[in-house]
Amino acid sequence: SEFATPQQVNLDVTVNGFVNNEDVDYYVVEAKKGERITAEIEGIRLGNFFFDPVLSVLDKNRFELTACDDAALVWQDGVVSIIAPEDGQYTIMVRESAFGGNGACTYRLHVGRFPRPTAAIPSGGKPGETIALRWLGDVLGERSENYVIPADATVPFGLFAKDDKGVSPSPNAFVLDGLTNVMEVEPNDAPANAPVFETPAALNGVIEKDGDIDFFKFAAKKGQQLDIHVLGRGIRSQLDPVLSIHREDGGTVAGNDDSGGPDSYLRFNPPADGNYLVSVRDHLNKGRVDYAYRVQLEPVHPRLTLGLPERRQYFDITTSVAQGNRMAILVSAQRKDFGGELLLDMKDLPAGLTFETVPMAGSDPCRRAGRCDRPADRLQDSGRGARRAGHRAGARPEQRHGVGPYGTPHGHGHHR
Ligand SMILES: [Ca+2]
Ligand SMILES: [Ca+2]
């Protein structure tokens, strides 16, 4: 469409569309002065195609009020919010970032008055506990609520912001790491003002303005190692964190900026008994009301990551085992902080199927095929049985940090 001939849409709808080459789509909405208008697009997150959308909001004079190409919250999709400065019409523009596009570039555009906070802290907790949640980054400002984490919550998990105007179209990331939450208390820009906590714990805060740095203090024993992860992008925050560990009497003993992405990680081996400080800041010393972080400090846990190397992203693996026949599945295993033999099992197989693997020795290069067998004499009746025997491989691979469908980092394969 053209700016002069946009498609009229109501507020609080989802528009399904697609972007062709050099295509720009215009949608116009009617809003009252002071109303919150948000547009959030799902393009690349639909997983159909490498479609990188850009959103803008224009007023009736074609003046751009706001625009967004990529936002950490929604990956390379965009999200824009305004408070309508006057009664009237506002135009939402959708295009591909390089003005490309084709029939596979489908999108879902959510337009409405719903809340759209860009961060929530604390950004994790224990199933069943009640937390004092702060919603940050909404164009109408911060909001707080008591929130009960469902006792049966499972990964991936996210929080949907709700108010009297609606519900966010996609959740904010929330980590179920079982750690005790510690909240920052400003001012904490100097070690002398650092709140004291005990490990293991998760520290939650915001680098809320340019130049902000947040200190926290804890006691450690010589040789008792800690794994320290800072989740910025891992909780879909725009913050690019820098982590440092300092001695109480001054001097930095460890630090990390990026660890396979903008987030920070280090394994801290305390050189002596005593008090230490953790500090978090932005790598460019920038800050914003939604630059949230979560620092996880835990003892070293053994981790196991299983993968199905033949799996394609966004597709589940289905294995069909023909009657009287067998099928092999390739499984990869990555051990961290433990060694020794691994034995795989597959639960809840359909009747008549058996599964067999040989142990993966500690010294093994990390791949092994599992085998499903289906003897001919066990399933006599047929066509139906044969179709039912198509079985989803149970060992879903763990995904990389931050690529879960709900933006919840769940690369931590803790085996406690
Ligand atoms: Ca984009
Ligand atoms: Ca802060």
Ligand SMILES: [Ca+2]
């Ligand atoms: Ca601070």
Ligand SMILES: [Ca+2]
């Ligand atoms: Ca970083």
